[in-house]
Amino acid sequence: MPEARLTFLLGGARSGKSAHAEQLVSALPAPWTYIATAQSYDDEMSERIAIHRARRDANWVTLDAPLDLTETLDALPDGAPLLLDCLTLWLSNQMLAGHDVEQESARLADVLSRPRGPWFVVSNEVGLGIVPDNALARRFRDAAGRLNQRVAAHAHTVLFMVSGLPMKVK
Amino acid sequence: MPEARLTFLLGGARSGKSAHAEQLVSALPAPWTYIATAQSYDDEMSERIAIHRARRDANWVTLDAPLDLTETLDALPDGAPLLLDCLTLWLSNQMLAGHDVEQESARLADVLSRPRGPWFVVSNEVGLGIVPDNALARRFRDAAGRLNQRVAAHAHTVLFMVSGLPMKVK
Amino acid sequence: MPEARLTFLLGGARSGKSAHAEQLVSALPAPWTYIATAQSYDDEMSERIAIHRARRDANWVTLDAPLDLTETLDALPDGAPLLLDCLTLWLSNQMLAGHDVEQESARLADVLSRPRGPWFVVSNEVGLGIVPDNALARRFRDAAGRLNQRVAAHAHTVLFMVSGLPMKVK
Numbered sequence: 001m002p003e004a005r006l007t008f009l010l011g012g013a014r015s016g017k018s019a020h021a022e023q024l025v026s027a028l029p030a031p032w033t034y035i036a037t038a039q040s041y042d043d044e045m046s047e048r049i050a051i052h053r054a055r056r057d058a059n060w061v062t063l064d065a066p067l068d069l070t071e072t073l074d075a076l077p078d079g080a081p082l083l084l085d086c087l088t089l090w091l092s093n094q095m096l097a098g099h100d101v102e103q104e105s106a107r108l109a110d111v112l113s114r115p116r117g118p119w120f121v122v123s124n125e126v127g128l129g130i131v132p133d134n135a136l137a138r139r140f141r142d143a144a145g146r147l148n149q150r151v152a153a154h155a156h157t158v159l160f161m162v163s164g165l166p167m168k169v170k
Numbered sequence: 171m172p173e174a175r176l177t178f179l180l181g182g183a184r185s186g187k188s189a190h191a192e193q194l195v196s197a198l199p200a201p202w203t204y205i206a207t208a209q210s211y212d213d214e215m216s217e218r219i220a221i222h223r224a225r226r227d228a229n230w231v232t233l234d235a236p237l238d239l240t241e242t243l244d245a246l247p248d249g250a251p252l253l254l255d256c257l258t259l260w261l262s263n264q265m266l267a268g269h270d271v272e273q274e275s276a277r278l279a280d281v282l283s284r285p286r287g288p289w290f291v292v293s294n295e296v297g298l299g300i301v302p303d304n305a306l307a308r309r310f311r312d313a314a315g316r317l318n319q320r321v322a323a324h325a326h327t328v329l330f331m332v333s334g335l336p337m338k339v340k
Numbered sequence: 341m342p343e344a345r346l347t348f349l350l351g352g353a354r355s356g357k358s359a360h361a362e363q364l365v366s367a368l369p370a371p372w373t374y375i376a377t378a379q380s381y382d383d384e385m386s387e388r389i390a391i392h393r394a395r396r397d398a399n400w401v402t403l404d405a406p407l408d409l410t411e412t413l414d415a416l417p418d419g420a421p422l423l424l425d426c427l428t429l430w431l432s433n434q435m436l437a438g439h440d441v442e443q444e445s446a447r448l449a450d451v452l453s454r455p456r457g458p459w460f461v462v463s464n465e466v467g468l469g470i471v472p473d474n475a476l477a478r479r480f481r482d483a484a485g486r487l488n489q490r491v492a493a494h495a496h497t498v499l500f501m502v503s504g505l506p507m508k509v510k
Binding site for chain 2: 351352465469504
Binding site: 011012013014015016044125126128129132134137140141162163164165167 | 350466469471481482489
């Protein structure tokens with residue numbers, strides 16, 4: 001059974017996070033579990049989801065968890081290679097649903113601190129631009145940074161993706 | 171007396187810059203000097219200042235220097251461990267006050283090039299997003315990048331913070 | 341004749357990309373070719389172009405290629421040290437001109453995958469801020485990230501610039 005460890009892949013938009021994570025997971029014995037957090041609100045998002053889905057073949061079992069991510073992780077079998085993509089979309093869904101994001105983030109980080117297989121988790125870094133004008137965007141940026149810090153603290157390996165290439169942070 | 175050297179911690183919003191810098195400083199013999207550059211314009215900012223202040227105990231001596239930072243640094247005793255948090259808020263205060271930011275930045279960088287104790291300086295990286303629509307934000311972004319370059323050039327150690335973890339740049 | 345290899349310098353606004361690239365190129369035997377992709381639409385841009393131009397001396401041969409970059413690269417003599425600054429301005433020009441940016445990006449990446457001298461290519465990382473409100477900015481951000489990934493995949497060396505300092509990614 002593959003080792004239980006958490007790998008955290010962090011990066012900007014179009015930094016190659018998902019593709020690199022898929023490569024790492026698919027080097028392990030199939031089947032692989034894919035937890036998708038994306039929720040389609042519009043055509044742009046539907047298109048992105050379709051592109052990601054098309055890249056994955058029949059060895060992937062896809063679970064959708066736009067909100068119930070902690071429960072979905074809890075229900076996973078031991079030893080299953082997992083790709084969870086991505087934390088920031090989940091956080092955005094939680095915020096739109098009006099949930100307490102700090103509490104939900106703490107619960108999620110707690111489950112991720114006890115990986116039960118080779119778990120690969122993708123998230124966006126969104127804090128390296130100018131302070132956003134809009135208060136909701138600032139709240140999101142802060143919550144995402146705090147969530148990323150919590151997860152990174154528990155991860156065995158942290159990769160910062162730059163133009164498709166991983167930089168090892170931890 | 172602890173060695174005089176400049177450590178520069180750079181990172182995005184919620185990247186754990188301040189907490190990491192506090193950890194590094196508080197590993198040195200107390201008391202520690204904290205120079206705060208934040209100025210409270212609104213409730214959101216007041217709350218942030220209060221959270222930061224609450225994290226620090228009685229071993230910290232806090233000095234406020236929203237504008238007169240160069241003078242405050244000049245007046246510090248030799249050998250005192252210092253945490254200066256942060257350059258970008260100071261720069262924003264200078265810009266709002268209508269001062270010549272290039273001249274003020276050059277003066278500040280000059281003082282920082284001659285640290286008189288173990289000095290830890292925190293700043294925000296704000297240049298890795300899309301070009302801002304608004305001309306003031308672009309001016310700020312440019313000025314912040316130039317100031318960060320000046321300080322990084324003089325620093326003995328430069329850390330780029332990602333999700334609470336330091337990457338050594340220099 | 342200097343070795344044919346591609347060095348890719350990526351970074352945020354005011355991260356010292358151009359200055360560092362100029363330093364690396366000017367350590368090689370002159371003359372040096374400079375391909376500028378900037379197009380002056382307003383005073384702010386004209387001023388930036390003038391500052392960059394003033395920094396370079398008579399050993400630099402400057403070619404302007406706001407759109408015809410692939411053709412300009414194809415016409416370069418073998419062995420010539422080259423600084424191309426920068427890909428994101430070229431991409432923005434292509435987008436404004438209504439060209440097919442994916443097709444143009446693929447053509448460009450193809451030429452860059454076969455450098456015929458010591459080629460240094462500068463580009464902006466724009467994907468590490470909050471998701472832009474505006475759809476055009478999101479399209480640009482995605483196209484820039486994809487282009488950067490293509491070029492980074494072919495590069496022999498990839499440097500991520502932070503406050504004027506290079507971090508080696510590859």
